[in-house]
Amino acid sequence: MLAAFLVPKDGDISRATALRFLPVLALGGFAGPSHAExxxxxxxxxxxxxxxxxxxxxxxxxxxxxxxxxxxxxxxxxxxxxxxxxxxxxxxxxxxxxxxxxxxxxxxxxxxxxxxxxxxxxxxxxxxxxxxxxxxxxxxxxxxxxxxxxxxxxxxxxxxxxxxxxxxxxxxxxxxxxxxxxx
Incomplete structure (x- = not known):
């Protein structure tokens, strides 16, 4: 599901897009909702x-x-x-x-x-x-x-x-x- 969000329909990802989302992917994807009070x-x-x-x-x-x-x-x-x-x-x-x-x-x-x-x-x-x-x-x-x-x-x-x-x-x-x- 995460890959479907990041990858365009033609399958090509620019280097800038890949670098932008690298920290997010390294942490296991997008953060869920905050449960802080x-x-x-x-x-x-x-x-x-x-x-x-x-x-x-x-x-x-x-x-x-x-x-x-x-x-x-x-x-x-x-x-x-x-x-x-x-x-x-x-x-x-x-x-x-x-x-x-x-x-x-x-x-x-x-x-x-x-x-x-x-x-x-x-x-x-x-x-x-x-x-x-x-x-x-x-x-x-x-x-x-x-x-x-x-x-x-x-x-x-x-x-x-x-x-x-x-x-x-x-x-x-x-x-x-x-x-x-x-x-």
Whole structure:
């Protein structure tokens, strides 16, 4: 069936076509449908103190690249994450921030991260990797982001894309077992 799709009726395949599909054929054909979890976040409505939550308004698109096997963070938990945040300004990709493989600690759901990252991490399990499209109001909002050495400024309400790895939740994961299923 794959050959019928690639081979024209006259049976001749150009060298360019053959080279274009060589990686696909080497991997066993075309990839099937993705079964990764994905969705869009909803508003949190209330804070842990019971007040109205005006920060987490919903609208972050997320997709699991790798589903974790550990614990899920609860609001107020300390978490260790690796992340890379990118934005597109005037058709240029700008890396806003990158932890470069070193986990950083944050308190989940308390406003220490971008509101969109809090929303996108909700429901993740340790060891998981998730891609997120964060709308501008849940990224840097009306302030935007000033320029820094090696980084252009981000205009107000610029959407960003983040890739997040949830490394650990102290006290919730058995630290000596972490990563065993990844072998």
């Amino acid at each position: 994905k969705g869009v976040t909803t508003a949190w409505k209330t804070t842990p103190a019971g007040d109205e939550d005006e920060i987490h308004t919903g609208g972050v698109e997320w997709e699991d690249v790798k589903v974790g096997t550990g614990s899920t963070p609860q609001i107020g938990d300390q978490i260790g994450i690796q992340y890379q945040i990118k934005a597109f300004v005037r058709e240029r990709e700008i890396t806003v921030e990158d932890t470069k493989g070193k986990a950083r600690d944050f308190r989940f759901g308390t406003g220490q991260m971008l509101p969109g990252m809090d929303e996108g991490i909700r429901g993740m399990k340790t060891g998981g990797v998730r891609k997120m499209r964060i709308p501008g109001n849940l990224a840097f909002g009306e302030k935007g982001l000033p320029s820094a050495p090696g980084r252009a400024a981000l205009p107000p309400y610029s959407p960003v894309e983040a890739t997040v790895t949830l490394d650990f939740i102290p006290g919730s994961d058995a630290v000596y077992d972490y990563g065993e299923s990844d072998v």
